[in-house]
Amino acid sequence: MQLSIRLFASLAETLGATSLTYHVENKPLTAGKLKELLSASYPDAASQIAISMVAVDQEYAPDDTIINDAAEVAIIPPVSGG
């Protein structure tokens, strides 16, 4: 399936885009698996992806969340600093 993924913060900077269209074969796809696949596709961003949150349809998606075709996905690195 084709996933439209929003990217935030440092991740958007590393990948040079605020969104990407990502093709996935695996089904069912979980949030955890998506992070693995993205890390493999974008090794430069792997360490950031590993610590990032996945949101599906604007709700936090733990690793075992199933991602469906029409889902709106976002990958959000945590922000420290204060």
Next chain:
Amino acid sequence: MQLSIRLFASLAETLGATSLTYHVENKPLTAGKLKELLSASYPDAASQIAISMVAVDQEYAPDDTIINDAAEVAIIPPVSGG
């Protein structure tokens, strides 16, 4: 047509809702005409509607803007204070 209208600030308070579904016969409907119709339907809010901005699809819509069926409409009263 059926319009879904988002309401903001004092207008939402006066009408007791942050959105409403509004039925309009007039075609073509302009932003200015919509304000007139809403003022007639909700006389308590008429003075607020008169000074409010209309946004169509998240863009400012001057009075002569044509509003289509699928448009996302918002009525936004200006905020003073500082």
Next chain:
Amino acid sequence: MRERYSRQMLFAGIGEAGQQKLARSSVCIVGMGALGSNLANHMVRSGVGKVRMIDRDYVEYSNLQRQMLYDEEDAREALPKVVAAQRKLGRINSSIQLEALFMDVTSSNIHELLENTDLVLDGTDNFQTRFLLNDACYSMGIPFVYGGAVSSRGMSAIFIPGGTPCLRCLMQSPDAGGQTCDTVGVISPIVDIIASYQAVEAIKYLVGAEEQQRGELVSIDAWHNQFYTMKLGRPRSDCPCCQLKQYPALLQKEDTEISLCGRESVQISGHAPFDLLLWREKLEPAVNGVKENPFLLRAQLDEGLRLVLFADGRVLIQGTDDIVRAKTLYARYIGN
């Protein structure tokens, strides 16, 4: 003092070049209440070279809940806001130029006040003054950063002559439906949020970050969790300011009476500058008590009424919204 701005220069959007641009910039903040305090704090800390602040009001206890530059001593002394602000800000950054103007902005002085200014920041509390700023800015080619905050909501947008529509394109009436901080209250977080959205657009403009400039009006309600953006779109073809270039607010003859927004106060201007010591002597026998500082004199009348005489000639009649009554009191104590 490179160390001072080190974290700001590390930020890629500003860098060393941006920091130098900020140092060469001059901004004017009109209104030093809640938004104005926060705006000035951002401009001064970020190293904008020259910050001019204009306000006609003095610090009161009811300001302290949200006007971040002022403290109890300022209220006790009834210091003009610009004076209190300059004291605090001078301690924060002694390397920039601060100018504090304790006065009313009018159609006759606005051009002089905004000369050589790169950007105008809106800290006012009423649309009458905002329209005046908007018209003056567009006639002079200066960007104007609007902000308003009341209750738990606020909005902000940057208007750039030649680049975006102006405030008059969006709002045709100087009426905001009677909602002011004095009628529906206000909480401090929305003030800081709105002023910070104003400040970041100001910084973007000053460092030349055109691509990041927001072409939207942002509307926020911090209590009810709303966030809405509206693209400014195209100018209204019949806008008397940015299209017809009539600048109506600049043409208006000033009224001598100005009713301050919902504060139960009427301002009457037009008097020659007051010699406050002289007026203290004059008023003391006639009223229930007089307090003064170098900038103003407060005379307590009966029934919660108060006269405030400002050195520049303005008089504030507090405790009434009734212009006729205010004029009567003015005539009674000040004369004509």
Next chain:
Amino acid sequence: MRERYSRQMLFAGIGEAGQQKLARSSVCIVGMGALGSNLANHMVRSGVGKVRMIDRDYVEYSNLQRQMLYDEEDAREALPKVVAAQRKLGRINSSIQLEALFMDVTSSNIHELLENTDLVLDGTDNFQTRFLLNDACYSMGIPFVYGGAVSSRGMSAIFIPGGTPCLRCLMQSPDAGGQTCDTVGVISPIVDIIASYQAVEAIKYLVGAEEQQRGELVSIDAWHNQFYTMKLGRPRSDCPCCQLKQYPALLQKEDTEISLCGRESVQISGHAPFDLLLWREKLEPAVNGVKENPFLLRAQLDEGLRLVLFADGRVLIQGTDDIVRAKTLYARYIGN
């Protein structure tokens, strides 16, 4: 002093009842840097009855660009942030109780520090301390308002034991990818925006506005015009904090070395309290210069290195990220 809060009580969401609840409330702000300064300003001005502030750091010139409570004099004197903050805030609102604790928060003192606190506000700059706060808050049933800001972006959420997931549900690693204010910089508007979103959730909680409480993580980039909300959803079933109730951070034995986030400084704790006058005499002949105030002593070493001895026994080795080198210097000047 009813006048002071008049505009806040006029706000329907707070009212007189809400104002009284705020007056009876006690909050703890951990970390008094950029977010912490702004948080404290909001809490103090809005009339929260008791505000406890904890921080282990002192004011430096590079803080002034964004840490709104501090000025040049504070940096010149190298005042502990909590001390400088207390001075400013005391002048702003003398009717509330302020507590300034110049110390490190650890797993051994956290319970004592948070006792009798209604709410904890996150002003820290690292996830290690945030996890400690999160675990302590959930073990004690205290809401925790997370905030983080760096570059032009930030995020915030309120975590309520029994009501929402916790910080550990969302973030499993104390690593934030190495992005800190000292590596990628930070601009002041995003700080105020994030702290203000934290503050408004805190006020909602304290006045009991449950329906308005945000069940979302807010993410904002003020430079690139982004705003995104993510519902917190349900807790992770294997969350070691809010589900398994193991509170890992509370079990951790403290390291004696803590590397401060990207600031080229290593902190070594574990020494007995320092008699600073005694240590001044000891170190003066051995180093390139010593400066001190009642709270700390700074000794300038070669090659941009600096030792800072705190009265409570901590030592900061500035100018290196190398823990081994820091230990060597510690051993050389302080001993073991």
